Amino acid sequence: MRLTMVRNFSSPFKNCFLVLESFREYTEVETLDGDNKYDAGKEHGLQPALKGVRFLSFPPILHLHLLRYQYDSHLNKNSKINNRFPFPDRLDLNEFMDASDSDSVPANYIYVLHSVLVHIGRGSGGHYVAYINNQPMALVQGKTSKWYKFDDSTVSKSDAKTAVEGNFGEENSESSANAYMLAYIREDKIDEICCKISSDEIPQALKERLEFEKAEERKKWNQTEISVLTEKDLVVNFDTGINGMNLIDEKENINSLGKQVKVKKDTELEVLAREIAAKIYGDKSKDTSKYRLWRFSNVSYKNPTNNNEIVPRMRPSVLIPRDLHGSNMTMNSMWNREHELYYLENAAIDEPGCSSDYNLVFFKFFDVNARQMRLVGSRFLNVAKKSPADLAEECIKMTGLPEGTELNFYEEIACNKVNHIDRARSLTYSISNPMDGIIIVFEISTERSTIVNAKTFCEMLSTTVNIEACDFDANVMGVGFSEDLEHPVQFRADLVRFSIFLFFKYIFQDCTLFEVAMKIANLIEYRAGFLLFFHNERHSKRPGDRFIKGQELINTKLHDFLDSKVNNVNYRVRETFTIFYTKLSIPLGEFSEFKTQNGYLTTIHFARNEKAFFLYRDNETIDDLLERCRENYPFSVDGSKRLRFVEMKQSKYGVIRVIKKSLLAKDVFDSCHTTFIRLEETPLDQIQIDSRHEFIISAIRFSIKNDDYFGAPFFIKFNKEEVFSMFADRMRLMLNVKKELFDSLQFSIISPTAYSDKVVRFDIHNQTARKDLINMIMDLGTTSPNKMPFLRVNFPTAGNSKGNSDEFRPAEPAIYIRN
Structure with missing residues (x-):
């Protein structure tokens, strides 16, 4: 037997679901026999033995660490486990004591829960709070204990259900609040540990520190901070920010408009202007008539001829203290003083008095x-x-x-x-x-x-707004070119390339979008009937997926097109509204005869997905549409010059299947409820696929640095009968990387499940990886599209540094907790 001092106990969380289960697993006896006998040294040699752990004693205060973080070897990061793990408010550990040494075993090893340390968030970050039981003896007596929540500098009352049950954890949750450390106190030591402390036991330095903090807190509560404007401030703000209207911008935060001045709450209003002037100008004069203090208030204008027209306006209209009722009033008696704006007027140049x-x-x-x-x-x-x-x-x-x-x-x-x-x-x-x-x-x-x-x-x-007209190259596919136009539709690699060419002011109340189109067409020397306008994405300055067709261009008012953005316009700050358009190669009338499908296209090496709009008719097949798309698709120089549509999922799992050319375009597009289509040039080695031993596998690039996908997902061919090194060479060509970088890449097969992903790591340079790929291929035909396995390629540094916020993000780095 060997005695060891154990300073902490970490619960093997993942395989156990109760605290006592964790202790039982930790103390489980293992039989050492057969090839696994215990080495008893030269004298006794290998001997059958029993191996296990028994406790001789537990401390008065017991800390239990729940291992809610695990290391992901594939991602080289920690991830958080949020599974449910109940813990009791009373814990009996007597069964784990070594009864052979009766002198070391006290009467009872029963513990009462004293505090719960909680992490709120994911493995990549979050917030920490603590719940503390202020009356642990109440649990022993069968009474309700009092719990308090400690959240940074805020302490608030809580209850046992929130503090305990509320932090058990939630299964299959990506972000939740759960306990990661527990503190128990032994029942027979509660009075000793939680005893009251007399003033004499507190160190003098700590007493002085507490008194200083209390004095600072009293000083803080005896002061208030107000925002004050001077005439100079009004002039500067007027010239730089409010476009000649009113005095201030009512939509601005008042604290950003004026100088922040601290005044005592018990300052009498009769001398308030003088006190503020002393802080702003350094004027120590006792003359209260040199300055006047005004409070801004909302004095709405009501049109006498139209009772429904009420215009709010902020003016300095309350003179302090003249317009306030009561005598001997102080700053403390003014309502909502911290959320109001004041104007300090220099009274020396005017007739004195109030x-x-x-x-x-x-x-x-x-x-x-x-x-x-x-x-x-x-x-x-x-x-x-x-x-x-x-x-x-x-x-x-x-x-x-x-x-x-x-x-x-x-x-x-x-x-x-x-x-x-x-x-x-x-x-x-x-x-x-x-x-x-x-x-x-x-x-x-x-x-x-x-x-x-x-x-x-x-x-x-x-009544005027700034209009910024931006030409962006939307990939409108399937319309061909008009020979009489000098500027046919051009493909560009960027998703949206802005060409800001125009700022003009337009009185828009009765203006139609067609009038704006005429104005733009005249300035860019293009035909107004060939301009396609797009609705903006909500809450962003980017073109959306909806556009204005045919007669709609003539009937749509510019005011309605800009919609709610105009209703909330702030004219004082010269807001600019952006209108997006693209140049068509066919007139809008002919364009309106087509149906449209939103999708994507990509080019060789699958660098990224570009937004595209596909035009089709009801009776057309996919092959008919592909033939028309050939006219303005940017084929690669040494490519196959053949096009295909693939179906993609709106998630991290990439491409699903190649769409058959014989299908009706209408049927394909109508079935794309949770997926979308992409147009791409067929790789040379995928023009003909022998279904007996050749397969195409979905692959996605990921960056280890920011743990996000980048580029466009793609299909790669795998031949079961070829030398496996040929698959590796084909992958390097598809990724378009040098051999040095390719050798540093990590490959794995991801098989999505309901709550997590099954990860199979393999070495693409090792022939044994062939078996893993064959197993993956066997799953392709037996799983639903949402659970279809794919090949993940981890790059060490590449990728979008900002990530793709609208897509799935895998596990992120964990917070390391040190006690």
Whole structure:
């Protein structure tokens, strides 16, 4: 017998489904006899023996590590096991004690669950939390224990069901929360281990640290952070970001607009402006009249002639503390202060005071010649006593225009609502709603015209979008060429090659897509009737699979074509909308006579799948379509010059079968519900396949570096009767790699199952691999398409560095857990 100190116990998780089962497997007795006798040394030689493990003692605190990670030798990575593994809240380990030494065995080795350490996520990453039982003795007494969840700096109450049963794991789950370590306390040691600690037992350094953290927390809770704009901030933001409209962009996060200023919550509102000015300008003056603080609020405009038209607008319309009710108010009494925006006005240049007769007025100058709007400043004015002539004096001072310059005035009510102010009437009657945050726009009278003035400029801004027309080469196959066109359809290797040639502004409310097509055709010197427009993919600036046909081009309004993107347009930031089109070799009328099928095509060496659109008629066979596709397919120089369609799965498993040429195209395409088709040039060695001993196998390239597939899946021929080295040579030619790289590749056969993949690794340079391939071929005819085996080729460094986010991702690196 040999005594050993075991410092940790790891449960053999994969083959056991209970904690006690793991202990029984660990302590199982093995008989050593026959050829496996125990070597007892020179004196006794080989002897039959029993080999096993018995425990003499267990510690007061027992840590159990659940092995939820396993190494995948094929992928050279760890993967996580999420299978269900229940564990008890009370654990009796007495059966595993060595009873022969009675002195070392205490009365009971019964343990109570104290904490559960949990990993949430996959093998590639995730998050860690812990559940701790605050009253382990309650379990001994048959009472309900209290559980707490520790999630980073957050501690919250939990319950036994969530903490324990909720972390058993979930079978066949790729991502779940489950326990990876358990901590148990022996029942007879609970009072000793979980005893209360007196203040004297806490080290002084730790006490000081705790007091410091508490003080910092109190200081943090006594402060609040607000976003404050100055006049300079408004001018800069106006010139660079909001396209001449309003004062700010309401869609922006307010915290990104102004300066972030921390103020005490108990600051009185009477001195709040002075306190903020001290932090922004460093002004230590005690004079509270030098600055005024305004809060932005939503003062919606309601059209008096149309009650349904309500335009939201953000203006600095609440003067603090003048417009707030109550006395001796502090910052703490202001509702939602952390989610509001403030404007700090310099009051030194205006008439002092905070009278309710005065209004905050902002001034914009429209430069007619430059077609430019700019914010020039703000004033605190008694609007009721001011006339347009008084406004002219203020505007001339702010812009430095010559004295006596004649000006025209407008009120900007909202982004697309600008009213002319009559110089002969009082401002009280000219302004729609005298309030704080009024915006006055002015221009030089002698420079304006009925077409170019501040009013038409503002209206144009609110009804105009930028259109970016992009020509991309869609692979429209099966239409041939029109001899009278100078620019036939060309194939390009890129999936989408953008050719950004145009930025133009267009008033689109009543504009049709055909008018836009005419505009584009004129600029690119092409025929509008030969342009095919595509709907955009949702939430991206890429062309989708749907396009506009025939009469639809004339009837579709540009506004409807851009759809919801226009309804949510932010005119202030000069958003650009992208329209994708491609040049056809036949007119749209003839194009509309065909039916279309979305699919892919690929070229020699199967570098990648390219989007393609196949045009066919109901009575055509696959052979008829292939014949027409020959006219614009980019054949390789030394290829077979023969085309074929193959069926592919919308998953990681690649190509399924070659489509027979005699089938009707309509029947083939109608049956492609979960698969899609691809057009490709038939490899020379696959033109004729002898079904008696020749087969084609699906192969997919993978990158070990980022654990993702790349390139296009392809078929490779295998001949059972040829020398196996010929198959290796054929594979190297198909992959188009040098011998040095080919020798470093890893090959394996993947057989998909319901919940995981069966992996058979083999050496392609070894003749014994022939048997593995023959077994794979025998499975080809007996499995469904979703479970069809394929050949996986692992490259050491190649592949798409960004991966293919819309496709399957195999197992990823595990998190290494160190205790």
